[in-house]
Amino acid sequence: MPHMSDIQKVIEIEVLRYNPETDKAPSSQVFEVPFTDDMSVLQGVQYIKDYLDGSLSFRWSCRMAICGSCGMMINGVPHLSCETFLRDYYPARVRVEALNHFPIERDLVINMEGFINKLESIQPYIIPKEPRTLAQGEYLQTPEQLNLYEQFSSCINCMLCYAACPQFGLNPDFIGPAATALLHRYNVDSRDGGKEERMDLVRSEEGVFHCTAVGYCSEVCPKHVDPANAVNQNKTNAAVDYFLRFVSPKGGAK
Amino acid sequence: MSKRRPYVRPMDGWWRKNPYFVEYMIHEGTAFFVAAYAAVLLVGLVRLSQGEAAWNGWLHSLTSPWYVLFHLAALLAITYHTYTWFKIMPRTMPPVVVGGERLPAWAITGTGLAVAAAAGIGLLAFVWGMAR
Amino acid sequence: MKPTLKRSNAPIFWALFGAGGMLSALFGPMLVFITGLAIPLGLLLPADALSYPKMLAFTQNFIGKGFVFAVIALFLWHAAHRIFHSLHDIGIHAGTGAKLACYGSAMVGTVIAAYALLSIGF
Numbered sequence: 001m002p003h004m005s006d007i008q009k010v011i012e013i014e015v016l017r018y019n020p021e022t023d024k025a026p027s028s029q030v031f032e033v034p035f036t037d038d039m040s041v042l043q044g045v046q047y048i049k050d051y052l053d054g055s056l057s058f059r060w061s062c063r064m065a066i067c068g069s070c071g072m073m074i075n076g077v078p079h080l081s082c083e084t085f086l087r088d089y090y091p092a093r094v095r096v097e098a099l100n101h102f103p104i105e106r107d108l109v110i111n112m113e114g115f116i117n118k119l120e121s122i123q124p125y126i127i128p129k130e131p132r133t134l135a136q137g138e139y140l141q142t143p144e145q146l147n148l149y150e151q152f153s154s155c156i157n158c159m160l161c162y163a164a165c166p167q168f169g170l171n172p173d174f175i176g177p178a179a180t181a182l183l184h185r186y187n188v189d190s191r192d193g194g195k196e197e198r199m200d201l202v203r204s205e206e207g208v209f210h211c212t213a214v215g216y217c218s219e220v221c222p223k224h225v226d227p228a229n230a231v232n233q234n235k236t237n238a239a240v241d242y243f244l245r246f247v248s249p250k251g252g253a254k
Numbered sequence: 255m256s257k258r259r260p261y262v263r264p265m266d267g268w269w270r271k272n273p274y275f276v277e278y279m280i281h282e283g284t285a286f287f288v289a290a291y292a293a294v295l296l297v298g299l300v301r302l303s304q305g306e307a308a309w310n311g312w313l314h315s316l317t318s319p320w321y322v323l324f325h326l327a328a329l330l331a332i333t334y335h336t337y338t339w340f341k342i343m344p345r346t347m348p349p350v351v352v353g354g355e356r357l358p359a360w361a362i363t364g365t366g367l368a369v370a371a372a373a374g375i376g377l378l379a380f381v382w383g384m385a386r
Numbered sequence: 387m388k389p390t391l392k393r394s395n396a397p398i399f400w401a402l403f404g405a406g407g408m409l410s411a412l413f414g415p416m417l418v419f420i421t422g423l424a425i426p427l428g429l430l431l432p433a434d435a436l437s438y439p440k441m442l443a444f445t446q447n448f449i450g451k452g453f454v455f456a457v458i459a460l461f462l463w464h465a466a467h468r469i470f471h472s473l474h475d476i477g478i479h480a481g482t483g484a485k486l487a488c489y490g491s492a493m494v495g496t497v498i499a500a501y502a503l504l505s506i507g508f
Contacts, residue, residue: 020259103260111260169265209396212471232346242397282472289465303502306438316426325422332414339411374416385435
């Protein structure tokens with residue numbers, strides 16, 4: 001007579017598979033995965049790869065919600081699969097898909113080229129207001145100045161916000177939540193003087209005005225970055241730039 | 255030749271696939287009531303400019319059950335618009351710092367709803383005052 | 387290889403959307419209640435609250451005129467912008483056609499409201 005806790009629980013994991021060499025379109029495959037209460041969805045997918053189908057492809061690294069590699073759609077919601085637990089779905093079946101709105105390279109692996117280009121385009125580094133020599137020493141910043149941007153610097157580039165953003169899905173050129181959050185992080189840094197340079201992108205047709213304030217990007221962010229806030233603050237900035245150029249000769253004259 | 259063939263999934267029906275998006279479409283849909291109500295007011299304004307008989311005719315037309323039903327629906331929809339407008343506000347406005355602390359989301363939404371309530375009551379009081 | 391970026395004209399429509407959204411959030415429900423329910427059904431308010439002489443005086447007043455114009459025009463621009471984006475959301479990317487239908491109606495409504503208010507006089 002086995003002890004209750006010895007009875008192995010088995011959960012069904014439905015995975016969206018896609019092999020570019022053989023498949024016309026993605027299709028679902030269901031696996032029966034034995035699991036324990038401490039197992040994440042990522043561990044469930046790893047179990048499939050190790051014991052059931054070695055061809056299953058997915059990205060992962062740290063297993064502790066800091067590398068941002070293992071984002072997946074879990075029952076239609078963007079999550080880091082390493083901090084999402086199978087026990088919360090059992091006994092129902094759990095459905096795992098590649099992050100929404102990105103092209104699928106293979107199985108759960110998405111093509112992030114567009115996102116990387118966007119990260120580059122926002123000039124994600126401090127552009128000093130004026131040249132500064134070593135002899136002038138370090139920059140000093142007050143806690144208030146740090147508070148302005150700290151939250152926006154917590155992004156781990158997991159792209160869950162893009163998978164949550166229908167406007168990005170409808171128009172992949174939209175600069176989108178995470179890149180704008182990072183842009184804002186530099187714009188509001190007291191050491192930075194690059195706001196004008198970055199404005200070209202913010203106010204452009206690929207810029208912030210694609211956003212319709214759905215707000216779901218901030219909802220799914222595992223690091224509480226609130227990218228929706230960054231995007232919408234920059235709508236205000238772009239609008240000020242738009243209207244003030246008629247008033248002040250400098251504003252957006254470029 | 256590259257074996258890569260990235261698959262782009264269609265967006266059809268995306269707004270039905272997540273309760274969050276369903277709610278989004280509902281609050282976007284309140285715009286139809288805002289537009290329709292503005293159209294009703296516009297007709298009223300035009301009738302007002304055409305004289306007393308025209309204005310009274312417009313006022314009378316509003317007593318039809320269809321109009322009353324429409325305004326009941328519009329009241330619900332636009333009240334929902336008010337709620338969602340201030341609910342999303344903490345995400346759309348720059349941070350408000352009071353006494354060194356960032357104002358929490360509930361305080362921004364709460365303040366907005368309180369101001370809306372005050373504006374509504376003020377308007378009612380104004381019309382009441384105008385009537386006597 | 388930086389692509390040339392074209393400045394978006396969205397701030398105009400976005401600003402009108404925001405102004406109309408705020409105005410309708412603040413006054414919309416009570417306006418609907420007053421004009422659409424309280425007066426037609428004889429609830430709460432004196433029956434002659436919106437009588438012709440009173441409304442004429444209100445719309446001849448500079449502030450009253452401004453309020454009526456702002457409510458009608460901004461409500462229309464708010465709704466036009468939202469509906470335009472909703473059409474895009476559900477996959478109708480009619481571009482110029484949808485834009486013209488949405489913002490065009492708001493513009494026509496704005497002009498009619500301005501004309502009516504001017505013809506009422508001061």
